[in-house]
Amino acid sequence: MSFRTPLSRVTGLGSAKSGTEHFWNQRMTALANVPLMLFSVWLVITLVGADRAQMVATFANPFITGFAILTILSAAIHMRLGLQVVIEDYVHTESTKWLLLMLNSFFAFGVAIIATVSLLKLSFGG
Amino acid sequence: MATLDQWPFARRGQIEGAFDAMAEPNRPLSPHILIYKQEITMVMSIVHRITGVGLYTGTAFLVWWLAAAAISDGAFAVAQGFFGHWFGKLILIGYTWALFHHLLGGLRHFVWDLGKGYGPERYTMAWATIGGSVVLTGIVWLFLI
Ligand code: HEM
Numbered sequence: 149m150s151f152r153t154p155l156s157r158v159t160g161l162g163s164a165k166s167g168t169e170h171f172w173n174q175r176m177t178a179l180a181n182v183p184l185m186l187f188s189v190w191l192v193i194t195l196v197g198a199d200r201a202q203m204v205a206t207f208a209n210p211f212i213t214g215f216a217i218l219t220i221l222s223a224a225i226h227m228r229l230g231l232q233v234v235i236e237d238y239v240h241t242e243s244t245k246w247l248l249l250m251l252n253s254f255f256a257f258g259v260a261i262i263a264t265v266s267l268l269k270l271s272f273g274g
Numbered sequence: 275m276a277t278l279d280q281w282p283f284a285r286r287g288q289i290e291g292a293f294d295a296m297a298e299p300n301r302p303l304s305p306h307i308l309i310y311k312q313e314i315t316m317v318m319s320i321v322h323r324i325t326g327v328g329l330y331t332g333t334a335f336l337v338w339w340l341a342a343a344a345i346s347d348g349a350f351a352v353a354q355g356f357f358g359h360w361f362g363k364l365i366l367i368g369y370t371w372a373l374f375h376h377l378l379g380g381l382r383h384f385v386w387d388l389g390k391g392y393g394p395e396r397y398t399m400a401w402a403t404i405g406g407s408v409v410l411t412g413i414v415w416l417f418l419i
């Protein structure tokens with residue numbers, strides 16, 4: 149026997165109204181991360197000890213820069229969701245928790261934006 | 275399909291006297307983590323979390339490297355100098371290992387998400403993750419760099 153109302157059954161969101169999306173985005177970015185990270189490991193290996201001219205030459209290729217930016221965005225979304233769960237698991241003081249959740253967002257967006265702008269600048273000639 | 279009297283649930287009698295206040299006999303209890311035998315899968319669970327947080331923190335180095343390259347020759351030389359130094363290399367080797375471990379651990383999560391891999395094969399997957407992460411890190415650092 150189910151106690152769910154017809155409305156709750158159609159919307160299918162449960163009592164918290166969210167969570168599925170978090171779970172799904174964590175998995176989707178995790179899956180995207182697999183090829184993207186293997187690509188990045190290869191990319192970084194080719195750039196070990198490079199000088200700036202080599203960096204500019206490498207990122208002049210839009211495919212390389214494009215995939216590098218995709219990597220950064222996927223990783224940033226994934227790691228923000230991931231650390232959010234870690235914080236929620238261990239920090240139970242409301243004020244501290246909210247502060248850390250905010251810092252988590254700032255860090256993730258900061259990483260994403262600064263890395264992306266840097267990659268674009270290199271791509272456009274350094 | 276596991277039933278409630280199988281692993282990982284314990285029956286009332288298994289935790290003597292701990293839950294006397296609970297009136298219901300024979301109800302499945304969630305035992306405290308401290309009474310579990312240490313298993314490799316538990317270690318892997320926490321290591322997945324630790325590597326995740328490590329990878330998170332390490333993105334600061336990635337940003338430094340990219341931003342320095344975008345800023346100037348001097349700034350980039352400083353960054354490359356740091357990562358060429360033994361201490362910088364140690365961080366990169368650690369990052370490589372954490373990445374591969376977390377990546378393979380993530381693949382295990384995908385298997386579980388598909389509803390598979392909850393039997394004894396979970397131990398095989400755990401050891402394969404450890405072995406695989408060490409081997410892949412070795413390949414990158416001994417042969418590719
Ligand atoms: C390389 C491919 C990757 C895969 C396949 C992957 C997979 C996963 C999965 C499936 C989870 C969820 C674990 C759970 O539900 O308990 C997770 C958590 C997490 N991931 Fe990743 N991930 C990858 C890369 C990364 C990267 C690059 C970072 C950071 C920059 C990262 C940071 C995290 C963090 C912080 C968590 C939360 C840990 C936790 O809740 O215990 N992951 N990862």
Ligand code: HEM
Binds near residue numbers: 305306310323
């Ligand atoms: C009624 C009992 C329990 C319920 C309802 C429950 C529920 C959950 C849920 C919903 C998650 C999150 C799953 C996910 O991230 O995808 C989780 C994760 C976890 N639980 Fe439980 N749990 C229970 C008992 C236990 C016990 C007894 C232990 C250990 C002795 C345990 C250890 C963990 C650990 C280590 C995780 C993190 C898993 C990971 O990072 O992949 N849980 N649990």
